[in-house]
Amino acid sequence: MKPATRTSNRRREKEKRILEAAEKVFAEAGFGGATMQLIADVADLPKANIHYYFQTKEELYRRIVSHIFDVWLEAAQAFDESSGPAEGIGGYIDAKMEIARRHPMGSKVWASEVMHGAPVIQDYLEEVLIDWTNGRAEVIQTWIDAGQMRAIEPRYLLYMIWATTQHYSDFDHQITTLNGGTPLDDTQWAQAKHTVRDIILTGLGISQDSQA
Amino acid sequence: MKPATRTSNRRREKEKRILEAAEKVFAEAGFGGATMQLIADVADLPKANIHYYFQTKEELYRRIVSHIFDVWLEAAQAFDESSGPAEGIGGYIDAKMEIARRHPMGSKVWASEVMHGAPVIQDYLEEVLIDWTNGRAEVIQTWIDAGQMRAIEPRYLLYMIWATTQHYSDFDHQITTLNGGTPLDDTQWAQAKHTVRDIILTGLGISQDSQA
DNA sequence: AAAAAACTTGACCGATTGGTCAAAGCGCCC
DNA sequence: GGGCGCTTTGACCAATCGGTCAAGTTTTTT
Numbered sequence: 001m002k003p004a005t006r007t008s009n010r011r012r013e014k015e016k017r018i019l020e021a022a023e024k025v026f027a028e029a030g031f032g033g034a035t036m037q038l039i040a041d042v043a044d045l046p047k048a049n050i051h052y053y054f055q056t057k058e059e060l061y062r063r064i065v066s067h068i069f070d071v072w073l074e075a076a077q078a079f080d081e082s083s084g085p086a087e088g089i090g091g092y093i094d095a096k097m098e099i100a101r102r103h104p105m106g107s108k109v110w111a112s113e114v115m116h117g118a119p120v121i122q123d124y125l126e127e128v129l130i131d132w133t134n135g136r137a138e139v140i141q142t143w144i145d146a147g148q149m150r151a152i153e154p155r156y157l158l159y160m161i162w163a164t165t166q167h168y169s170d171f172d173h174q175i176t177t178l179n180g181g182t183p184l185d186d187t188q189w190a191q192a193k194h195t196v197r198d199i200i201l202t203g204l205g206i207s208q209d210s211q212a
Numbered sequence: 213m214k215p216a217t218r219t220s221n222r223r224r225e226k227e228k229r230i231l232e233a234a235e236k237v238f239a240e241a242g243f244g245g246a247t248m249q250l251i252a253d254v255a256d257l258p259k260a261n262i263h264y265y266f267q268t269k270e271e272l273y274r275r276i277v278s279h280i281f282d283v284w285l286e287a288a289q290a291f292d293e294s295s296g297p298a299e300g301i302g303g304y305i306d307a308k309m310e311i312a313r314r315h316p317m318g319s320k321v322w323a324s325e326v327m328h329g330a331p332v333i334q335d336y337l338e339e340v341l342i343d344w345t346n347g348r349a350e351v352i353q354t355w356i357d358a359g360q361m362r363a364i365e366p367r368y369l370l371y372m373i374w375a376t377t378q379h380y381s382d383f384d385h386q387i388t389t390l391n392g393g394t395p396l397d398d399t400q401w402a403q404a405k406h407t408v409r410d411i412i413l414t415g416l417g418i419s420q421d422s423q424a
Numbered sequence: 425a426a427a428a429a430a431c432t433t434g435a436c437c438g439a440t441t442g443g444t445c446a447a448a449g450c451g452c453c454c
Numbered sequence: 455g456g457g458c459g460c461t462t463t464g465a466c467c468a469a470t471c472g473g474t475c476a477a478g479t480t481t482t483t484t
Contacts, residue, residue, distance in 0.1 A: 032245020034244070157411070164375045178342060192371075223460095260464075
């Protein structure tokens with residue numbers, strides 16, 4: 001009925017299927033350890049078919065990393081829509097912890113990419129991340145100048161939030177092992193999130209309202 | 213003069229040379245992306261010679277990961293030799309930040325290994341890390357019970373310290389990019405360390421004495 | 425219904441992988 | 455100085471890698 005759209009949907013669904021398989025494989029084996037054959041097996045498709053949609057391994061990988069990057073930046077909205085540091089930083093931590101729980105594989109692919117020197121997405125780092133970071137650092141500085149929180153270097157605070165939240169994705173295997181072999185349950189996740197939020201906000205001298 | 217010892221030293225020095233090259237290559241490319249040929253090139257030795265000292269790629273990798281694990285645990289001494297949370301937790305953070313700066317490649321290999329499900333050192337995790345973590349959590353709980361710091365779940369505090377300090381190793385490339393392309397200098401490292409320490413200790417309600 | 429476009433896939437390719445091996449080299453002791 | 459054990463290394467191997475391709479199938483357009 002909608003020729004162009006129907007075809008587009010067909011293609012989009014298959015690409016999605018391939019991308020999900022690839023994300024899993026790249027997260028579990030790294031770029032070098034991942035093989036197109038394994039991605040094909042997980043997607044339950046012939047290898048040649050994957051090469052029809054994504055011509056090279058790098059192209060497939062790049063699509064995944066840049067997608068994660070976008071999801072990453074969405075959590076920033078908590079920052080912009082906030083009226084002060086408690087809501088802004090607290091909301092940002094919450095959002096990042098949610099992503100950490102629901103998008104652990106994406107976080108791992110990102111971590112692996114950056115750890116190896118960001119050979120594929122260095123341009124993203126330089127063009128987008130730098131601007132984003134500078135913008136958020138300015139907001140934090142505004143709050144400091146207004147006496148709404150203690151004076152710290154905003155950059156190192158951001159690194160701390162990134163590190164702490166993403167740790168629950170990247171090291172989920174270690175956390176699970178230390179939890180007796182079972183992943184954190186809902187209660188433990190809530191407690192982890194609250195602990196992270198509580199220590200950082202308290203450490204910044206920000207008084208917290210209600211909300212556990 | 214000392215035949216056995218001389219031979220032993222010979223072997224030990226060459227193994228050290230290979231291990232250093234391998235650590236660098238594994239850190240930069242991951243286990244899957246690393247090749248024995250590249251390790252051989254970095255060590256400036258024929259590939260077959262490396263296989264004389266380390267029969268398989270896994271054996272070489274295992275030696276590196278377990279070595280890092282040992283270095284990791286040494287930082288724990290700050291915990292045991294302390295008289296209270298300010299000295300114990302603060303000293304632990306300092307020690308981990310120092311390792312993060314001087315041993316970034318080791319941290320990356322460790323992170324990569326854990327991220328991929330710890331296929332090689334799962335036994336270390338289960339035998340050593342669990343015990344170590346439980347022991348340190350007990351110490352923290354003691355301080356909480358004595359009213360020396362705020363009540364938080366010790367585990368999530370440890371995860372926070374690990375995440376924050378190791379982030380400066382694992383994501384050093386990202387941090388360098390955000391720093392305008394140059395690595396953090398001495399002053400910036402000191403400030404980063406102080407910020408991490410300050411936020412966490414303050415967040416735990418621990419009053420800090422002197423020492424910047 | 426037929427032509428055109430989009431999609432699927434088994435077979436295949438050169439390059440590279442981790443690892444082997446036998447022959448040569450080396451240092452050391454009797 | 456001759457022999458012995460440790461070390462070195464180029465050549466080599468089967469397996470696997472990312473990627474190609476042409477022949478076939480399905481879907482869409484006319």
